[in-house]
Structure formats: structure tokens, C-alpha cells
Amino acid sequence: MTFRDALRAGEDFDLEALDKASSPGFDGDKEDAEALMPDLAEQASDLQERLYAESKAGGTRKVLLVIQGMDTSGKGGIMRHVVGAMDPQGSEITSFKSPTKEELSHHYLWRIRKALPEPGIIGVFDRSHYEDVLIVRVRNLVPPEQWGARYDEINAFEQELVDDDTTVIKVMLAISNEEQKERLAERLERDDKHWKFNPGDVDERALWGDYMEAYQAAITKCSTAHAPWYVVPADRKWYARLAVMNLVIEHLTELDPQWPEADFDVEEQKKRLAAT
Amino acid sequence: MTFRDALRAGEDFDLEALDKASSPGFDGDKEDAEALMPDLAEQASDLQERLYAESKAGGTRKVLLVIQGMDTSGKGGIMRHVVGAMDPQGSEITSFKSPTKEELSHHYLWRIRKALPEPGIIGVFDRSHYEDVLIVRVRNLVPPEQWGARYDEINAFEQELVDDDTTVIKVMLAISNEEQKERLAERLERDDKHWKFNPGDVDERALWGDYMEAYQAAITKCSTAHAPWYVVPADRKWYARLAVMNLVIEHLTELDPQWPEADFDVEEQKKRLAAT
Numbered sequence: 246m247t248f249r250d251a252l253r254a255g256e257d258f259d260l261e262a263l264d265k266a267s268s269p270g271f272d273g274d275k276e277d278a279e280a281l282m283p284d285l286a287e288q289a290s291d292l293q294e295r296l297y298a299e300s301k302a303g304g305t306r307k308v309l310l311v312i313q314g315m316d317t318s319g320k321g322g323i324m325r326h327v328v329g330a331m332d333p334q335g336s337e338i339t340s341f342k343s344p345t346k347e348e349l350s351h352h353y354l355w356r357i358r359k360a361l362p363e364p365g366i367i368g369v370f371d372r373s374h375y376e377d378v379l380i381v382r383v384r385n386l387v388p389p390e391q392w393g394a395r396y397d398e399i400n401a402f403e404q405e406l407v408d409d410d411t412t413v414i415k416v417m418l419a420i421s422n423e424e425q426k427e428r429l430a431e432r433l434e435r436d437d438k439h440w441k442f443n444p445g446d447v448d449e450r451a452l453w454g455d456y457m458e459a460y461q462a463a464i465t466k467c468s469t470a471h472a473p474w475y476v477v478p479a480d481r482k483w484y485a486r487l488a489v490m491n492l493v494i495e496h497l498t499e500l501d502p503q504w505p506e507a508d509f510d511v512e513e514q515k516k517r518l519a520a521t
Numbered sequence: 522m523t524f525r526d527a528l529r530a531g532e533d534f535d536l537e538a539l540d541k542a543s544s545p546g547f548d549g550d551k552e553d554a555e556a557l558m559p560d561l562a563e564q565a566s567d568l569q570e571r572l573y574a575e576s577k578a579g580g581t582r583k584v585l586l587v588i589q590g591m592d593t594s595g596k597g598g599i600m601r602h603v604v605g606a607m608d609p610q611g612s613e614i615t616s617f618k619s620p621t622k623e624e625l626s627h628h629y630l631w632r633i634r635k636a637l638p639e640p641g642i643i644g645v646f647d648r649s650h651y652e653d654v655l656i657v658r659v660r661n662l663v664p665p666e667q668w669g670a671r672y673d674e675i676n677a678f679e680q681e682l683v684d685d686d687t688t689v690i691k692v693m694l695a696i697s698n699e700e701q702k703e704r705l706a707e708r709l710e711r712d713d714k715h716w717k718f719n720p721g722d723v724d725e726r727a728l729w730g731d732y733m734e735a736y737q738a739a740i741t742k743c744s745t746a747h748a749p750w751y752v753v754p755a756d757r758k759w760y761a762r763l764a765v766m767n768l769v770i771e772h773l774t775e776l777d778p779q780w781p782e783a784d785f786d787v788e789e790q791k792k793r794l795a796a797t
Contacts, residue, residue, distance in 0.1 A: 298716040321610065329609045332601045334616070334647075338609055371610075426797060433791050439783040440574040444790055450797040507715040514720055515709050521702060521726040 246270050248491040252475040254468040260461045265421040266480040271487060278487040285490045286330035292497035293335040293367060295504060300365025302505030305410045307362040310493065311373045314418030315456060316446050317428035318479050319486075320371050323418070326486045327493065328369050337362060340371040353377040353395070354402055361406070367493070374399060375415075378463050383455045396466040403472040412496050413472040416489055417460060418479035422453050522546050524767040528751040530744040536737045541697040542756040547763060554763040561766045562606035568773035569611040569643060571780060576641025578781030581686045583638040586769065587649045590694030591732060592722050593704035594755050595762075596647050599694070602762045603769065604645050613638060617648040629653040629671070630678055637682070643769070650675060651691075654739050659731045672742040679748040688772050689748040692765055693736060694755035698729050 251270030271278065296306060310328075312320050328336050339360040348356045354374055362368025378399070382392045403413055420428075429446055432438040449456075468474040475492055479485040527546030547554065572582060586604075588596050604612050615636040624632045630650055638644030654675070658668045679689055696704075705722055708714040725732075744750040751768055755761040 298713075301716050324610050325608045329605070329607075331605075333605045333609055333612070333614055334597065334600050336609070340610070426794065429794055430791070433787055433794065437574075437780045439787070440577050440781045442783070442785070442790070444785050444793070447790065447793045447797060450794075504713045505716045507718070509718070509720050511709055511715070514718070514723065515706070517720070517723045518702065518705055518709065518726075521723060 247495050248488050249475070249495050252477055252488060252492070254464045254474040254476050256465075258461075258464055258468065258474075258476065260419065260457055260464065260476065263419055263476060263478060265419050265424065265478045267478045268481065268484040269478065269488075270491075271484065275481070275483045278483045281487065282326070282330070282490065285487075285494060289327075289490060289494050289497065290331045290335075292494065292500075292502065293331050295502035296367075296497065296500065297335045297365040298504055299502045300363075302508070304502070304505075305364045306412070306500060306502070307364050307410065308367040308412045308414065308493075308496065308500075309362055309370065309406060310367060310489075311370045311375070311413070311415040312418065312489075313373060313375050313379070313416065313460075314479065315420060315425060315453075316449065317425050317432075318418035318420045319482050320418060322482055323416075323486060323489050324369065324371060327490045328367075330490070331367070335365070336367040336369055338369045338371060341373060341376060354398075357402075362411070364410075374402070375463055375467075379456065379459045382459045382462075383452050396463070399467055400469050400472075403467075403469065407471045412500060414492055414496055415467075415472060415474045416492065417464065417474060417476045418485055419460075419476050420479045422450075424480040425450070425453075523771050524764050525751070525771050528753055528764060528768070530740045530750040530752050532741075534737075534740055534744065534750075534752065536695065536733055536740065536752065539695055539752065539754060541695050541700065541754045543754045544757065544760040545754065545764075546767075547760065551757070551759045554759045557763065558602070558606070558766065561763075561770060565603075565766060565770050565773065566607045566611075568770065568776075568778065569607050571778035572643075572773065572776065573611045573641040574780055575778045576639075578784070580778070580781075581640045582688070582776060582778070583640050583686065584643040584688045584690065584769075584772065584776075585638055585646065585682060586643060586765075587646045587651070587689070587691040588694065588765075589649060589651050589655070589692065589736075590755060591696060591701060591729075592725065593701050593708075594694040594696045595758050596694060598758055599692075599762060599765050600645065600647060603766045604643075606766070607643070611641070612643040612645055614645045614647060617646065617652060629657075630674075633678075638687070640686075650678070651739055651743075655732065655735045658735045658738075659728050672739070675743055676745050676748075679743075679745065683747045688776060690768055690772055691743075691748060691750045692768065693740065693750060693752045694761055695736075695752050696755045698726075700756040701726070 248270045312323055314320050324338055357374045378392050378395050381387055406413055432442040464474045477485050477488045524546045588599055590596050600614055633650045654668055654671050657663055682689055708718040740750045753761050753764045
């Protein structure tokens with residue numbers, strides 16, 4: 246079974262029922278997963294370079310990897326260990342923080358559109374337009390009729406991306422409430438982790454149920470055929486990394502990018518070069 | 522001896538006399554160098570994360586790593602193996618290609634300024650403002666009095682960066698004419714490398730001497746106390762990667778970024794968290 250099949254959120258997906266410590270599509274343990282990573286990184290890098298090469302010969306295909314998840318769910322670790330395993334010239338990470346004044350003065354997709362990947366590139370969103378139906382919904386930052394309209398807008402927006410030769414891979418890193426508590430506690434224990442801690446993170450925990458509802462709604466309403474959601478149990482970091490790496494590889498493998506043919510006469514160029 | 526001391530271009534630096542296959546500051550061979558890299562990557566990542574953490578607590582320091590070199594000198598390999606060894610969230614690569622129409626309508630430093638790193642970030646330039654005294658000079662793209670004035674402008678610009686808490690590390694990857702010929706030949710031999718070859722690369726070889734003169738001038742005139750040039754012999758890729766990695770580490774070590782102190786009461790937060 247592919248990770249895509251194991252993790253794709255279908256119509257009856259139930260976030261609450263998902264075991265956040267499970268490892269769908271994988272039989273092994275932590276050691277097994279970590280032993281696989283270097284070879285997978287190699288595969289992903291090779292495929293990514295082909296996609297990039299294709300674009301240099303006029304190809305228009307690109308990938309957008311969207312990473313969502315609660316605080317401490319391991320988004321940074323995915324950036325470091327999955328995205329970081331590929332050539333940095335072929336990917337581009339955008340971290341979406343609380344919108345700036347300027348961003349707020351525009352449509353919520355404005356800053357998203359500005360960050361879309363160019364041909365040949367794997368664009369990676371650390372948080373995304375989904376915040377506009379997650380924290381915005383939970384914290385009532387806009388009226389319900391406004392965020393309520395966004396699910397359809399987002400589906401239409403993502404259809405646009407797909408029509409523009411973008412492969413959209415949407416990943417939710419799903420951790421349990423207890424695991425978040427442990428990870429926050431670790432940030433408080435360690436001096437070198439204090440900078441990652443924000444007292445507001447504790448306040449947000451009071452809204453955990455609302456967040457889960459908002460995630461469930463985003464997944465149910467926006468797991469479309471053209472841009473499905475993949476929900477990755479993330480209590481075990483090694484599994485989440487393995488799963489996202491494989492999701493990227495499976496999508497790139499389907500794209501099957503090829504080295505472009507030379508648009509010059511190779512033998513002629515060899516002669517010219519030899520004469521220098 | 523540090524790599525900084527071994528590679529800094531002083532007043533009497535002579536590019537032509539430099540042995541491009543040498544390995545200043547390092548006694549070992551390829552195997553030794555490659556064995557060192559994982560540990561160095563770890564060190565660089567740790568230092569980089571501290572720099573990033575410092576910026577989250579209001580620090581303004583940042584690093585700009587400028588990579589220059591002739592075609593095939595290994596700029597891409599530095600991006601992949603040195604920059605790529607660090608957390609991708611802490612660095613930002615900008616590749617400067619032939620300027621676009623819009624870029625040409627502005628001062629040559631316009632596009633450079635737009636790409637400068639934010640606090641906590643290691644900005645990496647794959648080519649840079651130095652192209653405006655390299656290819657521009659060699660190919661007479663602007664009159665001599667115009668490019669001739671740029672050396673002083675660049676020195677003043679880099680002084681600005683330093684005054685703005687930027688550590689500027691300028692690296693020239695110096696390959697020999699023969700090594701370039703071999704590397705271009707390899708691109709012609711391998712189907713998976715054809716896309717990297719451009720017949721124009723052969724034409725440029727006729728101007729090799731002019732390029733070396735332009736590099737010599739850029740190094741002589743712009744190896745300032747505030748932003749010296751480091752010239753890295755690059756015929757051996759393993760040495761160039763080792764050297765640039767060490768240059769980055771030595772500069773970050775000097776910055777000595779520290780984990781920020783918590784700006785909240787740790788014990789209080791532990792209690793609040795425990796209550797959730």
C-alpha cells in the first residue's frame with residue numbers, strides 16, 4: 246500500500262478517532278524508519294532535480310507541499326528533515342505567521358499567491374491559507390459567514406493551482422492533546438528551547454476542542470479529488486517524517502519528470518570545447 | 522591556522538599564481554574531508570539555530586554569504602552540500618541570473634538590496650552584485666567609467682551592510698581553465714547533465730583571461746577590512762566544500778550567538794501547563 250492510500254482523508258474521515266501514535270502504511274519501528282531516510286532523501290533529491298531540469302527546458306510543472314498542524318506538531322522537523330534532505334536550490338519554504346497590517350488589508354489569498362512556487366520548484370508552506378479557516382474560525386477573527394464561505398473559495402483556488410500544473414500535497418500533522426502537553430513541557434525544561442515557548446501556547450490549549458472541530462471541517466470540506474488532504478499521525482516524529490518524505494516521493498514519481506533532451510548538437514559542442 | 526587566515530585575500534593577492542588544486546589550511550585528503558563534513562554540518566546547524574533564536578528575542582545580526590565563481594566552479598555544489606547541510610528554515614538562497622528588464626531599469630544594487638537577509642538568517646547569494654564588475658566589465662555591458670566607479674560603490678554598500686549587523690562572507694571559487702574544460706566535457710558526456718550545458722559556455726572560455734583580470738580587480742579593490750574576499754581553490758570539490766563550511770562556522774563562532782533567556786516566568790508556565 247502506498248502512503249497516499251494509507252493517509253488520504255476520505256469522505257468519512259474522523260480526526261478524533263484517528264490514533265495519533267499509529268503508523269499507517271508502515272510495519273517497522275523507529276530504527277527501521279531512520280535507516281530508510283538517507284535512501285529516500287536520495288530518491289526525492291533525484292526526482293526533484295529532474296523536475297527542476299524539466300522546467301529549464303520549458304516545463305511548467307511544480308509542487309506545493311502544505312504543512313499544517315497544531316503547535317509542536319513537528320512542522321519545523323518536517324522542514325529540517327524532509328525538505329532539508331533535498332537540494333535547497335529546488336525548494337522554497339514560506340512560513341506564514343500572523344498576517345501583517347499590509348497582508349490584512351488584502352484578500353487572505355493575496356499573500357498566499359505571492360508565495361506560490363515557480364516551475365520546477367517544490368514550494369513548501371509552513372502553515373497556509375488554511376489558517377484562515379482554523380485560527381480565524383476558532384478565534385472569531387472574522388464573522389462566521391465570512392470564514393464559512395472560504396471552504397468553497399479554497400477549493401476553487403486549489404483547482405486553479407492544479408490547472409496551472411501544480412501538484413498540491415496537503416499534509417496535516419495530527420498530534421494528540423497529551424503529546425502536545427509533553428512537548429510544551431520539554432520546551433520549558435530545556436534552556437535551549439525556551440525561545441520556542443510562548444505563554445500563549447498554553448492559552449490555546451483551552452481551545453483544543455474547537456481547533457479539532459475546525460481541522461475536521463477543513464479536512465472534510467477541502468479534501469477534494471484534485472487536492473486531497475493527507476492526515477499524518479504525528480505523535481511519533483520518526484513516522485511523520487517518513488510519511489511526508491514518502492508522500493513527496495510518491496507524487497514526484499507519478500509526475501515522472503525526465504532529463505530534457507539537449508537542444509544543441511552534442512558532437513559539435515564537444516569539438517568546439519576541445520578546440521578551446 | 523583558521524581557514525579565514527589561510528584564504529583571506531590580502532593586498533598582494535595574485536589569482537594567477539594561486540594553485541587551484543591546493544588545499545590551504547588543510548592537511549588531509551578527500552576521505553578525511555568527507556569524514557569531517559557531518560560533524561561540521563552539525564556545528565553549523567547548531568550555530569545557525571542560535572543566531573535565529575537570538576533574532577526572535579530582538580537580535581538584529583545576520584550573515585550574508587556571497588558565492589562567486591566561473592561556470593562549473595561548483596557554486597551549485599556549495600548550495601547543496603554546505604548550505605543544504607543546515608536547517609533550510611535558517612538560510613535563504615538567491616540566485617542572480619542575467620538581470621530582467623525590470624531589474625535593468627533600476628540601479629544594479631536594487632535587486633541585491635531586495636534579497637538581503639533578515640535578522641537571524643544566513644542569506645546566500647549564488648552570484649551577486651559582483652557580476653556588475655565581472656561579466657559587465659568583460660562584455661562591455663556598460664561604459665568603463667560606469668563599471669569603474671562600482672568598486673568604491675560596492676565597498677560603501679558592504680560597509681552599510683556591516684553597519685546593519687551583517688557579517689559578510691565573500692567567497693570566490695577559483696578553478697583552473699583546464700578543470701573547467703573537463704567539467705564542461707562531462708556535461709556533454711552525460712545525458713543527465715546536458716540540461717546544464719549551454720553552448721555559450723564555450724564562447725565564454727575565449728574570454729577566460731579577461732574574466733581572470735576582472736576577478737583579480739574585484740578581489741584587489743574590494744577585499745576590505747570590513748568585508749574581505751576569501752579565495753577558495755576549487756579544482757577539488759571536496760576541498761572547496763570543506764573550506765566554505767569552515768568559513769561559515771568560523772564566522773558564526775566569532776558571532777557566538779546565545780540562546781535567549783526566557784521572557785516569561787518558567788515555573789509559572791510549568792504550573793499553567795500542568796493545569797491544562
